[in-house]
Amino acid sequence: xxxxxxxxxxxxxxxxxxxxxxxxxxxxxxxxxxxxxxxxxxxxxxxxxxxxxxxxxxxxxxxxxxxxxxxxxxxxxxxxxxxxxxxxxxxxxxxxxxxxxxxxxxxxxxxxxxxxxxxxxxxxxxxxxxxxxxxxxxxxxxxxxxxxxxxxxxxxxxxxxxxxxxxxxxxxxxxxxxxxxxxxxxxxxxxxxxxxxxxxxxxxxxxxxxxxxxxxxxxxxxxxxxxxxxxxxxxxxxxxxxxxxxxxxxxxxxxxxxxxxxxxxxxxxxxxxxxxxxxxxxxxxxxxxxxxxxxxxxxxxxxxxxxxxxxxxxxxxxxxxxxxxxxxxxxxxxxxxxxxxxxxxxxxxxxxxxxxxxxxxxxxxxxxxxxxxxxxxxxxxxxxxxxxxxxxxxxxxxxxxxxxxxxxxxxxxxxxxxxxxxxxxxxxxxxxxxxxxxxxxxxxxxxxxxxxxxxxxxxxxxxxxxxxxxxxxxxxxxxxxxxxxxxxxxxxxxxxxxxxxxxxxxxxxxxxxxxxxxxxxxxxxxxxxxxxxxxxxxxx
Numbered sequence: 193x194x195x196x197x198x199x200x201x202x203x204x205x206x207x208x209x210x211x212x213x214x215x216x217x218x219x220x221x222x223x224x225x226x227x228x229x230x231x232x233x234x235x236x237x238x239x240x241x242x243x244x245x246x247x248x249x250x251x252x253x254x255x256x257x258x259x260x261x262x263x264x265x266x267x268x269x270x271x272x273x274x275x276x277x278x279x280x281x282x283x284x285x286x287x288x289x290x291x292x293x294x295x296x297x298x299x300x301x302x303x304x305x306x307x308x309x310x311x312x313x314x315x316x317x318x319x320x321x322x323x324x325x326x327x328x329x330x331x332x333x334x335x336x337x338x339x340x341x342x343x344x345x346x347x348x349x350x351x352x353x354x355x356x357x358x359x360x361x362x363x364x365x366x367x368x369x370x371x372x373x374x375x376x377x378x379x380x381x382x383x384x385x386x387x388x389x390x391x392x393x394x395x396x397x398x399x400x401x402x403x404x405x406x407x408x409x410x411x412x413x414x415x416x417x418x419x420x421x422x423x424x425x426x427x428x429x430x431x432x433x434x435x436x437x438x439x440x441x442x443x444x445x446x447x448x449x450x451x452x453x454x455x456x457x458x459x460x461x462x463x464x465x466x467x468x469x470x471x472x473x474x475x476x477x478x479x480x481x482x483x484x485x486x487x488x489x490x491x492x493x494x495x496x497x498x499x500x501x502x503x504x505x506x507x508x509x510x511x512x513x514x515x516x517x518x519x520x521x522x523x524x525x526x527x528x529x530x531x532x533x534x535x536x537x538x539x540x541x542x543x544x545x546x547x548x549x550x551x552x553x554x555x556x557x558x559x560x561x562x563x564x565x566x567x568x569x570x571x572x573x574x575x576x577x578x579x580x581x582x583x584x585x586x587x588x589x590x591x592x593x594x595x596x597x598x599x600x601x602x603x604x605x606x607x608x609x610x611x612x613x614x615x616x617x618x619x620x621x622x623x624x625x626x627x628x629x630x631x632x633x634x635x636x637x638x639x640x641x642x643x644x645x646x647x648x649x650x651x652x653x654x655x656x657x658x659x660x661x662x663x664x665x666x667x668x669x670x671x672x673x674x675x676x677x678x679x680x681x682x683x684x685x686x687x688x689x690x691x692x693x694x695x696x697x698x699x700x701x702x703x704x705x706x707x708x709x710x711x712x713x714x715x716x717x718x719x720x721x722x723x724x725x726x727x728x729x730x731x732x
Contacts, residue, residue, distance in 0.1 A: 194253075196283025196290035199297045199326065200276035201317035202261075202268045205504065205544075205551035206464045208313075208320025210297065212262045213273065215280035220256035226277075228261025231269040231502070240271070240302050241278045248306035248354040253285040267549070269503045271301035272311040275330065278302060278353055279360070288360050297321040298330045299339075306353040307368075308332045315477075316464040318342045330356060338467065338477035341460065405446045407627055408620040410439050412613040417443070418728055419604040419716055421627050424450040425634035426695030427649035428688075429537065429559040429599065433719075434606025436569045440562040443606075444486070444518040447560065449624045451482040451515070452632050458514045461554055465510050483515035485557075489524035496525075497532045497542050497555075504544045504551040509536050512557040522561040523591035530596055533559070537599045540652075561600065563592065572608070601651065601688045603719040630728075634698035650694045655687025664693060664705040671707075671722075672714050680718060689717050699728045 194217040201208040211228075224238045245252050259277055261268050276298040283290040299317050301309040314335040319342055321329055328346050331339045336349030350356045351368040358365045410417060416432060420443050423430040432440040454462060462479045466472050472479075487495060487508045494500050498507035509517060519525060536542050540556035565571040566585045571578035578585075597603070638650055641662070647653045653662075672689045675681045681689065692713035693705035702709060708724060715722045 194284040194286060194290075196280050196288075196293055198276050198280050198283070198293040199295075199321070200273045200299060201297060201320050202266055203270070203313045203316060203468065204266070204549065205553050206313075206316050206468055206506070207552070208317045209263075209266050210321060210324045210326070211266065211268065211273070213276040213280045213298075214260045214262060215277070215284040216258045216260070217253055217284040218256045218258070222254045223256050225256075225258045226261075227258065228264045229267045230261065230273075231267065233271050234268055234273055237271060237274050237277055237302075240274055240304060241281065243304040244274070244302040244306045244353050245278055245282065247304065248352065248357065250282060250287055250353075250357060251285070253281065257281060257284070270311060270313075271309075272299050272313070272317070274302040275300035275308060275353070275356070279356065282357065288357065292360050295326065296328045296330060297326045300330070300332045300335075300350075302353060308350050308352055308356070310335045312470045313464075313468040314338050315341060315460070315467045318345060318347070319460070319464065321345065334474070338463075338472065341463070341478055405449055406624045407443075407446050407450070408623045410442050410446070410621060411609050413439050413443070413606055413609075414621075416440075416604050416606050417621060417627075419602045420447055420450065421631060421699065421728060422692060422695050422716060423447065423558060423560070423602055424627075425631045425699050426601075426638070426691065427558055427651035428601035428692060428695065429561075429651075431561040431563070431597065431600045431603045432606050433563050433565055433603070435572070435608050436564060438606040438608055440606050441518075441520055444516065444520070444560045444562065445484070446624060447518075447558070448482040448484045448516050450628050450631055451558075452628075452635050454480050454482065454514055462514050465506050465513055465554060469506050469511060471511070483512055484518065485512035485515065486518040486520060489519075489521045491525070491529065493526065493529040493532050496529045497536065497544075498551075498553050499544050504546060504553075506553045507542070509533065509542060509555040509557055510553040513554045515557060516560060517557045518560045518562070520562045522563045523588055527591060527593070531593060534595060534599065559600070561592075565589075598682055598684055601692050602716045604716065605719055630699060633701075634695065637698040637701075638694070650691045650698070653691060653694075655684075655690065658687065658690050658694070662694070662704065664690070664710060665707065668693075668705055668707045668710045672710055675714065675718070685717065689713050692716055696728065 197212055197214045200211050200213055202211045226235060226238055242252055279293055279298060282288045283293045299314060301311050303309055310332045314331055315338050318329050318339045322342050322345050329339055330348045333349035333351045336347050339347045355365055355368055419430055424447060434440055459478055459480045462483060466479055485508045496508050498504055498510055536555035542553045542555045544551045566578055566580045567588050568578055568580050571585055672686055676686050693710045696709040696712050697705040711722050711724045715724060
């Protein structure tokens with residue numbers, strides 16, 4: 193009788209659980225039994241592993257083989273256990289010394305020819321292994337750069353099972369030729385239906401100060417540009433309403449480049465989500481800029497917040513974690529899908545309940561909503577171009593629920609671009625680089641003020657803390673409080689006005705909000721003009 197064990201990792205959302213893979217050989221009729229709550233793809237590993245071992249030049253044991261995945265109560269899914277199962281079986285048959293396998297975590301899928309193929313979620317799996325105290329990890333060679341992002345872990349990237357056997361037995365390591373140019377991309381199979389272009393992921397975000405998406409390209413729209421700057425500086429959600437062709441999508445696409453670069457911890461969070469979703473491009477294992485996700489308005493609730501059949505998958509709100517979620521033509525989205533956004537907007541994460549357990553995905557994003565004022569898009573208080581009946585306008589605008597809009601800090605009307613604005617020469621607005629520098633300074637002021645708190649941006653600070661710990665100038669909140677008494681603002685809305693006022697003060701370089709900062713915040717919150725200038729940069 194032979195026994196061997198090694199380790200692998202089971203992913204539950206973006207969290208990993210280290211699984212001990214145990215192999216036991218007993219005399220009897222040759223059979224291969226796999227126990228421990230495996231799913232269909234994991235059950236099929238019996239045939240993959242047997243073929244990979246034989247085609248790697250090793251002898252498959254002709255005995256009764258039982259492989260157990262412990263803890264047995266945790267559901268296991270995916271093909272990432274293949275490498276660990278194969279090595280445990282070879283350890284039980286004494287082809288590999290069982291003592292060598294005990295403290296190694298192995299992650300990877302096996303092809304029938306013995307090649308080691310990549311799997312999703314390598315980064316969160318290695319993070320879980322490091323947290324559990326393991327220091328040695330074996331992964332596919334093309335995933336070694338991703339696994340090496342975790343400090344304190346020795347990563348071995350292998351191309352084939354044959355190579356791994358040689359390394360573990362101190363034999364000469366055979367040379368494995370890389371896949372030819374005409375072979376399929378080894379990462380292509382990681383992309384799941386419902387990810388990639390379908391979610392509107394544009395190049396994993398925007399590079400900082402990307403001149404291909406410069407704010408200077410936006411003609412006019414001073415109010416909307418100011419709202420974008422405030423949204424980036426404080427992490428505030430934004431609602432842009434205006435006719436087609438006014439520049440709503442242009443503004444949203446340029447917002448990621450205005451956001452500050454991600455910190456190391458934020459980059460690992462974002463990379464872990466994108467690794468689970470299979471969206472990491474070859475040659476770029478770490479996402480270091482704010483992601484941008486723009487799902488189509490036909491997206492289902494599962495596509496937006498996550499879920500789906502079987503193992504829950506991250507949705508658009510998680511793919512936009514620490515970045516921008518842009519919902520163009522927002523009234524065309526399903527009302528159930530939009531209302532499902534309320535919980536992640538408040539908590540910064542998504543909790544998906546299934547019969548097998550509960551999955552939690554991070555979802556702290558900056559949401560940008562864009563909508564036309566009516567079905568034809570030409571309704572305005574200034575002209576009579578719209579031919580929609582009032583009832584149709586009311587129905588169209590009512591598709592956005594009040595509770596959802598109450599969670600949006602900034603509401604701006606994007607005006608129609610005039611001929612003079614479009615043809616005027618030399619009247620370009622501030623560039624992305626200029627605005628990004630100002631946003632970075634505002635973020636630094638907010639971070640210094642919130643240094644001893646669990647919050648990083650003004651949008652995260654609870655209203656009670658703003659009212660009790662950080663005070664505006666005396667009398668600065670009078671207009672906002674009168675709006676609350678008249679029913680223009682809710683209690684949540686008043687807190688959001690105060691948060692926006694702190695962001696405006698940070699952008700303007702003020703120690704705390706004054707009456708002008710609060711009035712501008714109130715104007716941005718309600719969308720009602722109050723006679724204050726919108727150019728924050730002019731006063732900084």
